[in-house]
Amino acid sequence: MTITPAAGPDTSTLRGASTPARSRRGTGSYDDRRDRLADSALVTLGELGYARTSLREIAANSEFTHGVIHYYFRDKTELITYCVRYYKATCVTRYDDVIKDSTTADGLVRGFADKLVETITDEAPMHRLWYDLRTQSMFDAALREDVLYIDATLETMVWRVLERYAALAGRPVRLPSSTAYAMLDGVFERALLRHVCGDARALDQLHATVLGTLPLLLADA
Amino acid sequence: MTITPAAGPDTSTLRGASTPARSRRGTGSYDDRRDRLADSALVTLGELGYARTSLREIAANSEFTHGVIHYYFRDKTELITYCVRYYKATCVTRYDDVIKDSTTADGLVRGFADKLVETITDEAPMHRLWYDLRTQSMFDAALREDVLYIDATLETMVWRVLERYAALAGRPVRLPSSTAYAMLDGVFERALLRHVCGDARALDQLHATVLGTLPLLLADA
């Protein structure tokens, strides 16, 4: 998958627009290999966390050697930044099916809860990496622009779910988008923490919490 | 302030119970200097974040030299762990005055919102450090025990506020303690992120959000 940033922070790199589509060596185009490197990096980052992940470790878990990284990325910051944007593309559409396929308010709530549990089960390393990067942005200004942009994207993603829920229920959401997102994110982050720490009940509790909480976000009938 | 862990994870160090109360050198007792070292460390950690803070940096910002750290702490992990516990002691009583002094439900909500804004204004580095450590615990098992214990402590701290609020309002809280904490924590974390990133409206919005949201946590009249 080649990332195609539609909006948001500047995505230009050191290479001009005339990037060669075909490579001389290796498989796939220049951008393909860049993305595969970012893909490997994300796996390693999700495993070790931002702080402990070195460029050599990233390279070791990829098809490249450590020297190549500086061929595709100017420095570590550019690699991380690119990875963050790459990550975003993999998660913005996560709940679109829930929105599209639900025909009742209760069905949407169940589908949403199921999806939250599923994504923690399948993609916990990616989620903890996101929280890691978001927290790091409080110390490292270089990450802020991207983090805030992705956070806003996630907020609208959640808001689309709630708007559909409100429409199906015939009652408006009684909280602003920012508050609703912050609350649900807090619930999700807590469940992720418990789950990663080995709490077997974390996912069931998340499911129950979402079922019990989402109705409270709508105005009274 | 000397930390006196009442409950929670094991706090024992390499030194036995017969710790000398008076030192031969430096000012204060052995435990005093240990705490002052932890105090310096927390300031540095809050400034740079867990990942970027080295033992030499901690020592440079303290009254000690870098070698002393291994005299008071076995290794970096023990220092961090001690700091985390030390941190907890400084924040568990944060809202006790609000609980004690409030005489009306609305007054408690205002006092709580004021206090949240105040603590972000005054102690933002400490808060972002907490979120940093909590996130790191998802990657580093050594931190988990302490993090989960502190998180539980914060939950009961928030719960005490809500119980008092419910009593003053004459309506019960309609969410379990865990959910209520997760939601408010999400709102708080978001406000902190915005604030640290330079968003001047973050604190006003936090205040307004708390005023608007807390009533929703109680059952209908």
Next chain:
DNA sequence: AATGGGTCTTGACAACTGTCCAGAAGAAGG
């Protein structure tokens, strides 16, 4: 004054980090 032990300083060590570079490897075009 001498001793002994708690406290602290200083320098060293190996391991690791991001970055850079000289050159090899390989494909495309002449």
Next chain:
DNA sequence: CCTTCTTCTGGACAGTTGTCAAGACCCATT
């Protein structure tokens, strides 16, 4: 074949890290 360009390798560099140890310092007791 030879040249040219992209791609990649492997090593080197300087800086930083946690950890340790030899010894200096200082105070209390004898």
